[in-house]
Amino acid sequence: MLFKGIAASHGIAIGPAFLLKVEELRHARRTLIDSSESEEEILRFRDAIISVKHDLENIADSMGDVVEGRQILEFLLLLLQDPTIKKEVENKIRCDKVNAEYAVSSTLLDVMDKFNIMKDPYIRERVADVKDVGRRIIEKLTGTEKDALNNLKQPVVLVARDLDPSETAGLKPGQVLAFVTDMGGKTSHTTILARALGIPAVVGLQKITVEIHPQDLIIVDGIHGCVIVNPTEKELSYYAEIREQFQEAESLLQQANPGPALTEDGVRYELAANIELPHEVEMVKSLAADGIGLFRTEFLRLIQEKGENEEDHFDIYNKMALDMLPKPVIIRTYDMGGDKFRTGLNSAREANPFLGYRAVRIGLDRPEEFSIQLRAILRASIHGNIKLMFPMVTHVEQLRSLLDLIKLVKNDLRVKAIPFDENMQVGIMVETPATVIALDLMLPYVDFVSIGTNDLTQYTLAVDRGNPKVAYLYDSFHPAVLRQIDTVVRLCHAQQKWVGVCGSMAANPLAVPLLIGFGVDELSVAPSLIPDVKKMIAVVTTHAAREMAEKSLSIETGLRVRALVHSYVIGKYPEILLDENDWKTGG
Amino acid sequence: MIEKKITVPNKLGIHARPAALIVRAAVEFDCDVWVESPADKVNAKSIMGVMTLAASGGTLITVSAQGDQEETAVETVVEVIRSGFGEEMI
Numbered sequence: 245m246l247f248k249g250i251a252a253s254h255g256i257a258i259g260p261a262f263l264l265k266v267e268e269l270r271h272a273r274r275t276l277i278d279s280s281e282s283e284e285e286i287l288r289f290r291d292a293i294i295s296v297k298h299d300l301e302n303i304a305d306s307m308g309d310v311v312e313g314r315q316i317l318e319f320l321l322l323l324l325q326d327p328t329i330k331k332e333v334e335n336k337i338r339c340d341k342v343n344a345e346y347a348v349s350s351t352l353l354d355v356m357d358k359f360n361i362m363k364d365p366y367i368r369e370r371v372a373d374v375k376d377v378g379r380r381i382i383e384k385l386t387g388t389e390k391d392a393l394n395n396l397k398q399p400v401v402l403v404a405r406d407l408d409p410s411e412t413a414g415l416k417p418g419q420v421l422a423f424v425t426d427m428g429g430k431t432s433h434t435t436i437l438a439r440a441l442g443i444p445a446v447v448g449l450q451k452i453t454v455e456i457h458p459q460d461l462i463i464v465d466g467i468h469g470c471v472i473v474n475p476t477e478k479e480l481s482y483y484a485e486i487r488e489q490f491q492e493a494e495s496l497l498q499q500a501n502p503g504p505a506l507t508e509d510g511v512r513y514e515l516a517a518n519i520e521l522p523h524e525v526e527m528v529k530s531l532a533a534d535g536i537g538l539f540r541t542e543f544l545r546l547i548q549e550k551g552e553n554e555e556d557h558f559d560i561y562n563k564m565a566l567d568m569l570p571k572p573v574i575i576r577t578y579d580m581g582g583d584k585f586r587t588g589l590n591s592a593r594e595a596n597p598f599l600g601y602r603a604v605r606i607g608l609d610r611p612e613e614f615s616i617q618l619r620a621i622l623r624a625s626i627h628g629n630i631k632l633m634f635p636m637v638t639h640v641e642q643l644r645s646l647l648d649l650i651k652l653v654k655n656d657l658r659v660k661a662i663p664f665d666e667n668m669q670v671g672i673m674v675e676t677p678a679t680v681i682a683l684d685l686m687l688p689y690v691d692f693v694s695i696g697t698n699d700l701t702q703y704t705l706a707v708d709r710g711n712p713k714v715a716y717l718y719d720s721f722h723p724a725v726l727r728q729i730d731t732v733v734r735l736c737h738a739q740q741k742w743v744g745v746c747g748s749m750a751a752n753p754l755a756v757p758l759l760i761g762f763g764v765d766e767l768s769v770a771p772s773l774i775p776d777v778k779k780m781i782a783v784v785t786t787h788a789a790r791e792m793a794e795k796s797l798s799i800e801t802g803l804r805v806r807a808l809v810h811s812y813v814i815g816k817y818p819e820i821l822l823d824e825n826d827w828k829t830g831g
Numbered sequence: 832m833i834e835k836k837i838t839v840p841n842k843l844g845i846h847a848r849p850a851a852l853i854v855r856a857a858v859e860f861d862c863d864v865w866v867e868s869p870a871d872k873v874n875a876k877s878i879m880g881v882m883t884l885a886a887s888g889g890t891l892i893t894v895s896a897q898g899d900q901e902e903t904a905v906e907t908v909v910e911v912i913r914s915g916f917g918e919e920m921i
Contacts, residue, residue: 323878327874328874328877329879367847367882367885
């Protein structure tokens, strides 16, 4: 069976499916092999009940004298231990041979249906409680599934509704062959992570989690955005061959140019790497990148189980600085919120998370916690190659407060005689139209800027890139986006500040010539894409790039801009793996 | 097997909170305990069962038990119901 989605990360993978948590009360049905597996599932179910009981009792204890709260929790406990429900679930596991998650969700959905048709409004209201208990049990059950992910015996294709950083932080390369998700687009978290790990991914498949069962054999074609479930012999041998060809091409590319990135006319171009996880530094070094253009520190938060710990931060920053010496490492402070994180920090559900409590807005709201990260960065700056970057700065006041915070931390370090780099460069991300339009007012405070083209596009065009219904409108070649990039470069150079691009445009073969043409000083891309981008830079002459960039500013549509660059690139570099969607549609 | 009939004495009948009180009384006993309305007979230890009974005020219900301490079990549950769950009576 073939499904078509969005090609998010190049490559071909073939392997067994591993389904990671499928939405709360509609859990995928999995048929058990034999009765011994049924008994295992029943034990898993009983363990989950005990564990949820323990959680609820703890919450009840913490409520003290709040009578209403205790009553609700006692009611939840009675539901949890209801003998009728328990029997029904275990019967389903035993007789219907289904997994515990499915048995629990289908049983509780029946109970909810029953409650829903009752006349008594007092009883109907309790439907929410049934749902709550069900969600808690399933969370415990899938929790063990997550553990299973960390103890895999063979590499798998990870299938999920959407991937949350908290689920993927512990993944080791080699464990997962590819990602396949219902949600997401070309710039969603799953995509970024897949590119960082150098594995293929197909996203935006809508309902693939319903179609795939655990252990199904899956072919993931990250070049064309296809997923084949339980392929025929013919499909299998065809793709095995393509996979081999692709891997060969990849390794050729990697061997091709161990030197610096040069344009066709020999101009040295700065090409750095975006990384998410510390171990990627090895790959960055072997690819001879010009440093780390963006270290996303969000993962640190997840590695730290017991709150912020300065030493954990310091150890990682310090090692990275030493490993990369003398090349620069740009550390971006926490960029939580938006689509990236739903942490305990913003427990309330926000109506507009992208316009809400995120990035430095959280940091400035919790300066003491934020200072822990700043201190660690400053301490590691002693090697002289660290630069600090703040995400999502929209107001000059914010920028001033952030710099004041740095000043405070520096003073404290001085008092304690802890050394740091007095001249550590500080920069900001340019991700919103506000930052672009008021950039001349912000530049006097910073040493550099880096354009996050994904967020800039989404905020400029008011398009949620994760929503499949409107994702087609998301277009980084839209005149409004290109003109802003041009503006940013002009404003920066007028004040002798350097400007980089770290969004996904920096690795798009049709965007690279334009960015060079606009005069962007540095590109930063996922490590696995560095060989590709080097090749993209090598076919561009600075003169032609400038001409194309200038011309693009007066073109009406993104589609036509892409066509313009396409005709140039295809002539010079025909074998480039151009994703057709990049120039045929708005994708 | 022991059984006893009683009329639900409170205005709102056996909704969530009263159901919880009945279940909590019943689970104290090892024997099987049931509650029966004209419409259905359910396990008195199952909150879902007692709630779906949806016995309104004035309904005549039967409490029954079988096994160890069956007599005390029926007495205890009937007493909980007779008390009207501390709510307004009919």
